[in-house]
Amino acid sequence: MPQPLNYLKETASQTAGPYVHIGLIPAMAGFDIFEKNFSNVLTTPNTEGERITLEGKVLDGAGTPLRDVLLEIWQANASGRYNHPADRSAGALEQEFRGWGRAGSDFESALVTFETIKPGAILDKAGRTCAPHINVWIVARGINIGLNTRLYFSDEEAANAADPVLNLIEQPARRSTLIAKRSERAGKVVYSFTIHLQGPEETVFFDV
Amino acid sequence: MNAQAPALRDPRLNSLEPLTPPLGDGGFFQRDRSIHPPAHAPGYKSSVLRSPRQSLLSLENSVSEITGPVFGHNDLGPLDNDLIRNYARDGDPVGERIIVHGRVLDETGRGVPNTLVEFWQANAGGRYRHKKDTYLAPVDPNFGGCGRALTDDTGYYYFRTVKPGPYPWRNYVNSWRPAHIHFSVFGSGFAQRLITQMYFEGDPLIPVCPILTTIPDKDALDRLVAPLDLNASTPFDSLAYRFDIVLRGQRSTYFENRTAGN
Numbered sequence: 001m002p003q004p005l006n007y008l009k010e011t012a013s014q015t016a017g018p019y020v021h022i023g024l025i026p027a028m029a030g031f032d033i034f035e036k037n038f039s040n041v042l043t044t045p046n047t048e049g050e051r052i053t054l055e056g057k058v059l060d061g062a063g064t065p066l067r068d069v070l071l072e073i074w075q076a077n078a079s080g081r082y083n084h085p086a087d088r089s090a091g092a093l094e095q096e097f098r099g100w101g102r103a104g105s106d107f108e109s110a111l112v113t114f115e116t117i118k119p120g121a122i123l124d125k126a127g128r129t130c131a132p133h134i135n136v137w138i139v140a141r142g143i144n145i146g147l148n149t150r151l152y153f154s155d156e157e158a159a160n161a162a163d164p165v166l167n168l169i170e171q172p173a174r175r176s177t178l179i180a181k182r183s184e185r186a187g188k189v190v191y192s193f194t195i196h197l198q199g200p201e202e203t204v205f206f207d208v
Numbered sequence: 209m210n211a212q213a214p215a216l217r218d219p220r221l222n223s224l225e226p227l228t229p230p231l232g233d234g235g236f237f238q239r240d241r242s243i244h245p246p247a248h249a250p251g252y253k254s255s256v257l258r259s260p261r262q263s264l265l266s267l268e269n270s271v272s273e274i275t276g277p278v279f280g281h282n283d284l285g286p287l288d289n290d291l292i293r294n295y296a297r298d299g300d301p302v303g304e305r306i307i308v309h310g311r312v313l314d315e316t317g318r319g320v321p322n323t324l325v326e327f328w329q330a331n332a333g334g335r336y337r338h339k340k341d342t343y344l345a346p347v348d349p350n351f352g353g354c355g356r357a358l359t360d361d362t363g364y365y366y367f368r369t370v371k372p373g374p375y376p377w378r379n380y381v382n383s384w385r386p387a388h389i390h391f392s393v394f395g396s397g398f399a400q401r402l403i404t405q406m407y408f409e410g411d412p413l414i415p416v417c418p419i420l421t422t423i424p425d426k427d428a429l430d431r432l433v434a435p436l437d438l439n440a441s442t443p444f445d446s447l448a449y450r451f452d453i454v455l456r457g458q459r460s461t462y463f464e465n466r467t468a469g470n
Contacts, residue, residue: 007226007237007315008454012428013244014405015252015419016390019338023328023354023390030339033295033352035285061257068340074276074398084275086234086397086461100277107340124270125233135272139403142254144245144422146401150272168265197258207239207264208273208399 013145018068020139021104025070028104040103042075042116047097049078049117053190054151054180057110058138061198065110069140072102073114073151075133080120091120118153118189124164131159131166133178138195148206151193154181169204177203226316232459235269236399237315239456245422252418253379269399274458276398279324281358288356291329291369295337295352302348303332303370307448308406309440311363312393315457319363325453326392327367328354334375334385343375368446371408379418386413386420395455406451409435 021028027037043051054073057065076082076099079091083099097117105112119132131152138147152160160166160179169175180191195203245252247259267273287294292301308327312320330336330353333345337353353372357365372387388405395401407414414420414433423429431454440448 005226006317007457008313008317009243009428009431010240010315010456011402011404011454012423012425012432013402014390014423014432015254016392016403019328019336019341020390020403022336022338022352023326023356024392026352026354029337031295031337031352033354034288034356036283038283061259064257066258072401074272076272082271082275084278084396086275087271089271098277122271125268130270130272133272135398137398137401140258142252142256142258144247144249144252144255144259145241146403147247147260148399165267165270168267198261202260202262204262205260205264206267207241208236208267208269 015141015144016070016139018141020068020070024102025104028107038102040101040114042073042097042099042101042114044096046094047077047117048094049119050189052116052118053188054114054116054134054193055190056112056180056193056195058105058112058140058195058197063199065105066140067105067107067110069105069112069138070102071112072100072137073116074135074137075099075116076119076122078117078120080122080132089123121159128164129159129162131156131163133163133165136195147197148208149195149203150178150206151180151191152178153191154179174204177201226457228316228457228459230460232461233269234274234459234461236274236397236456236458243423243425243428246424249422252422255422269397273399274397276394276396276400279358279394280322283324284356284358289365289367291351291353291355291367294355296350299350301331301351301370303373305368305446306371307366307368307440307442307446308389308434308451309364309366309437309448310434310450310452312359312365312395312453312455313363314395314455319359319361320395320455321359321361321363323359323363323396324356324394325359325365326354326356327389329369329372329389330375332370332373334373345373345375374411374413383418384413386411386417391451391453393453393455397458400455402453402455404453405432406449407433408449409433
């Protein structure tokens, strides 16, 4: 027998269940308990960058929108800098902009929304430019392990065409599952997305 | 049942602690999906239409995955880890008083410091304080059922609560969840993000739970079962259960050997 390596095993995932709001967004469960709550608004009045609304739905394999899903997003600031010590890139850090938010889908409309800014481009380890994107993590009843995907921006066509992650997707048609569509509504910039958990338009999910 | 077998062994006592050389790319160890429930697990019926069928696209970790949100004590309130008091109106909640404690570790056995741990649960009668829960057991006016804690610099966390009750749910006509507490953990990078559930040693509903048995690996299932920790209990006050959580390990980065700014 060789020497043992003695790594521990990761704890197994379990579904977040239908009542995930209690722990993560108690106001949606119907009560107020914490002094400070996390939310779907990532910006403060001082945040640099273009204000955007992300708005979308998550659909199951029958095309029915999930009304009990929870999404978290993680993104760089407008300079392409993540608010984390492992990001040593040159972009300016904004301490007030955490770059993270969470939202539950509305119990009626099934819409998930975030108020944030459009992130800047980042460089990968090989020094290649990555198109601006937002990292998305999805949990819900019936989802046994959180799903990782990304949102890119429809008005970044050239950057998207050169993006090393989008280009890893073998079928060009599937790349479009990650592109949020830009529109303007009452003077606000809205990026719309639909995440298909299953079916012919299944969104690309990543093993990160 | 071999509850939490690896968790009870303090990894620092190993003669050969896993190490990673300081030449890495900062990426997380590849996730071993054989110990996680598959997305499509027909015995848990809700998973059937909510499971991707295409292969996941494997992504070498970039800065987008090795970074993640940073939380601090400013995000928390003083009662956030005390579920016996954080929603109390006219007294303590009904139920068995318990302490839940443990460490958040990574796969190398190192504690994960200053990371956010969130938890939520049903009350002692198995009823959730949630506007969509219609189970006939009563809501407890003194119990909210959620809390959160930040691990200390060794990865340790603890909170106080009452033991949740089992409850019926719609899967088969007579499906009951074992008593459990939901956990959400962050780690240092977004690729470590994890939601899981903690169960209680000796619960007879564990082997028949359609959600727990989605886990294909018996040892991985056992590691979700917290043992009674009598040594950590408070005499004439609270029993204690120990629940350690292991997140993915991470390779070191070049950056750690560079002078800041270089």
